[in-house]
Each structure stands twice: as structure tokens, then as C-alpha cells.
Amino acid sequence: MISIIIPTLNEEKYLPLLLNSINKQSYRDYEIIVSDGCSEDRTLEIAESYNCKTIIAKKDERHPSIQRNNGAKIAQGNILLFLDADTALPNDKFLETTINDFTKRKLGVAGFFMDFQSKKFFYRFYYCVYNSLAFLAQRIKPLAVGAGIIIKKELHDYINGFDEQVFIGEDQIYCEQAAKKEKFRLIKKTKIFFSIRRFEKTGRWKMFGNLVYSVLYVLIFGPIRKKIIKYDFGNYNL
Numbered sequence: 756m757i758s759i760i761i762p763t764l765n766e767e768k769y770l771p772l773l774l775n776s777i778n779k780q781s782y783r784d785y786e787i788i789v790s791d792g793c794s795e796d797r798t799l800e801i802a803e804s805y806n807c808k809t810i811i812a813k814k815d816e817r818h819p820s821i822q823r824n825n826g827a828k829i830a831q832g833n834i835l836l837f838l839d840a841d842t843a844l845p846n847d848k849f850l851e852t853t854i855n856d857f858t859k860r861k862l863g864v865a866g867f868f869m870d871f872q873s874k875k876f877f878y879r880f881y882y883c884v885y886n887s888l889a890f891l892a893q894r895i896k897p898l899a900v901g902a903g904i905i906i907k908k909e910l911h912d913y914i915n916g917f918d919e920q921v922f923i924g925e926d927q928i929y930c931e932q933a934a935k936k937e938k939f940r941l942i943k944k945t946k947i948f949f950s951i952r953r954f955e956k957t958g959r960w961k962m963f964g965n966l967v968y969s970v971l972y973v974l975i976f977g978p979i980r981k982k983i984i985k986y987d988f989g990n991y992n993l
Contacts, residue, residue, distance in 0.1 A: 756784050756785060756786065756831060756832040756833065756834075757782075757784065757785045757786075757832045757834045757835070757836055757850070757854065758785070758786050758788060758826075758827075758830035758831060758832035758834070758835050758836070758908070759777060759785055759786065759787045759788065759836045759838060760788045760790060760823055760826035760827060760830065760835060760836070760837050760838070761773065761787065761788070761789050761790065761807075761826075761837075761838050761839070761840050762790050762791075762792070762819045762822035762823050762826070762837075762839070762840070763789055763790065763791045763792065763794060763798050763802070763822075763840045764791065764792040764793075764794055764798075764817055765794045765795060765796045765798060766794070766796075766798045766840035766841070767794075767796040767797040767798050767801055769840050769841040769950075770789070770798055770801050770802065770840045771801055771805075772843065773838065773840060773841070773842060773843065773844070774787065774801070774802075774805045774807070776843060776844040776847075776849075777844065777850075778805070779847045780844070780847055780848075780849060780850040780851070781847055781848055781850070781851045782850035782851040782854060785832070785836075785850065786808060786830070786831060786832060787802075787805065787806075787807040787808065788807065788808045788809070788810065788826040788829060788830060789802035789807045789808070789809050789810075789826075790809075790810050790811075790812065790822040790823065790825045790826035791809060791810070791811050791812065791822070792811075792812050792814070792816070792817035792818075792822055793811060793812065793813070793814045793817065799811070808829060810825050810826060810828075810829055812825055818919065819839075819901055819917075819925065819926075820916075820917035820918060820919045820921065820925045821917075821919050823837055823901070823916070823917050824916040824917055824919065827908070827911055827912075827916055830908060832908060833907065833908050833909070834854070834857070834905065834906070834907060834908060835905070835906050835907075835908050835911055836850075836853070836903075836904075836905045837901060837903070837904045837905075837906075838902065838903060838947075839901060839902040839903075839950070841902075841950035841952060842902045842903060842947050842948065842949070842950065843872065843947070843948035843950075844947065844948070845870070845945060845946060845947070845948060846945075848945070849945055849947075852942070852944055852945040853867075853905060853942050853945060856942050856943050856944065856945075857905055857942065860938075860940060861938065862905075862937070862938050862939065862940055863906065863907050863910045863933060863934075863936065863937020863938050863939065864897075864904070864905070864906040864907070864910060864930055864933040864934060864937060864938075864939050865899075865904070865905050865906075865939060865940055865941060865942050866889065866893075866897065866898065866899025866900070866903065866904055866930060866939075866941050866942070867899070867902075867903040867904075867941060867942050867945070867946055867947045868886050868889065868890075868941055868942075868945075868946040868947075869882065869885055869886065869900065869902070869903075869946060869947055869948075869949040870882055870946050870947070870948055870949070871948065871949055871951055872948050872951070873951055877954075877959045877960070877963075878951060878954075881963065885898075889941060890941065893939065893940055893941050894940075896931065897927075897930040897931055897933075897934045897939040898927070898930075899926055899927070899930045899939075899941075900926055900949070901925070901926035902947060902949055902950070903947040904926060904929070904930065905942070906933060907937070910933050910936060910937055911933075913936060914929070914932045914933055914936065916929075917929050918978065920978075920980055921978045921979060921980060922979045922980060922982055923969060923979050924969055924978065924979050928978050
């Protein structure tokens with residue numbers, strides 16, 4: 756069984772879209788865990804209406820790393836799939852394609868190629884840059900985003916989950932640690948739709964600049980354990 760873990764904070768707008776897309780999947784051997792950060796809207800009510808398992812973090816523990824780890828603690832599946840609440844699955848074969856590729860290639864952890872539900876030049880540019888870098892780096896330095904990461908449960912436990920002291924870039928550190936133990940690759944023949952809401956609220960090129968700065972910071976100084984840029988989890992509900 757696969758455990759789908761979704762960290763949330765005030766996601767009443769986007770969560771139903773993701774849950775509907777999961778319920779339409781051809782692959783049915785899964786459970787859904789919504790790991791919430793004390794939402795103040797209808798997020799938990801929506802999750803429960805879809806028969807999701809729920810776990811709630813304290814207000815001072817609102818962070819994707821903590822919430823993903825909380826979800827993993829109650830997961831029953833031998834494979835974990837971490838998705839962001841604003842992620843969109845491209846079709847009803849997504850889980851089937853992902854699981855088949857993950858098991859056939861004997862992967863321990865994997866990321867996804869990304870796409871955006873927008874035809875604007877910026878997002879085409881970002882799509883090409885990210886996917887090219889991710890493809891070229893996958894055998895050397897894993898590049899993946901928390902919006903879509905799949906991993907063996909035993910491997911997640913072995914590396915002690917996500918580093919809860921990392922401010923941003925915890926997904927990158929997570930995959931790098933896991934790849935030291937087992938094989939990392941990008942899933943073939945499918946992708947995830949990455950949300951544009953942070954780009955639209957912060958400003959597309961400003962957000963791109965923040966990402967480049969963060970990558971350079973990690974390369975020079977290591978994991979980001981302090982707030983070097985403005986990033987407010989749960990404050991992008993456009």
C-alpha cells in the first residue's frame with residue numbers, strides 16, 4: 756500500500772481539487788493522510804469528508820518538514836508519497852504509472868518532472884530550466900521539490916525523515932540523504948503540476964531570484980537553517 760501524505764495549512768480552496776484527482780486514480784491501494792498545522796478554515800472538515808486520516812501539529816510546529824514527518828509516523832503503507840495540497844495530478848493513471856516505474860527500476864526515492872498549468876513565457880522558461888537541471892543532476896545530486904516525492908517507508912525512517920531544523924530546501928536535503936543509501940531517479944512518463952500561486956503573489960522573477968539565491972546559499976554554506984528570505988507557509992491562498 757502507498758500512503759499519500761499532504762501537509763496543509765488553510766487549504767480549503769485547493770485541497771478538494773487534489774483529493775478529487777486522487778479519488779479518480781486507477782491505482783486504488785492507498786491511504787490519504789492530511790497532516791495539518793492547525794488550519795483556521797475548513798481544511799480539516801474537507802479532509803474528513805473524503806475519509807482521510809488526519810493528524811494535527813501544534814501552532815508553533817507549522818512547517819512542511821514537521822507535518823510530513825507527523826504524517827509518516829501514522830502511515831501504514833510501505834511506500835510514502837508526499838504531495839503539496841496545491842499540487843495537481845495530470846491524469847487518472849498518475850499513481851499507477853508512478854508505482855510501476857518506482858518498483859520496476861528498484862528505486863528507493865524519486866522525484867518528478869514538473870509542469871505548470873500556465874502557458875505564459877515565464878513558466879515555460881522555468882519548466883525547461885528546472886526539468887533540464889533535474890534530469891542532468893539526478894545521478895549526481897538529486898533535485899526534487901516537496902510538491903512530489905516518493906520514497907520507501909523504511910528509507911524515510913532510516914534517515915529520520917525530513918530535517919525539521921531546515922527553514923527552506925528541506926526537500927533537497929531529504930533526497931540527498933536518502934540517495935546516499937538507495938537509488939534516486941526522476942519518475943518517467945508522468946509529471947506533477949506545480950502551483951504558480953507563490954510566483955504570482957511574490958512576483959515571478961522575484962520568486963525565481965529567491966530560488967536561485969537559496970540554491971547558491973546551500974552550495975556555499977550548506978542547509979538553510981535561518982530565515983534568509985521571506986517565506987510564509989500557508990499564506991499563498993490566491
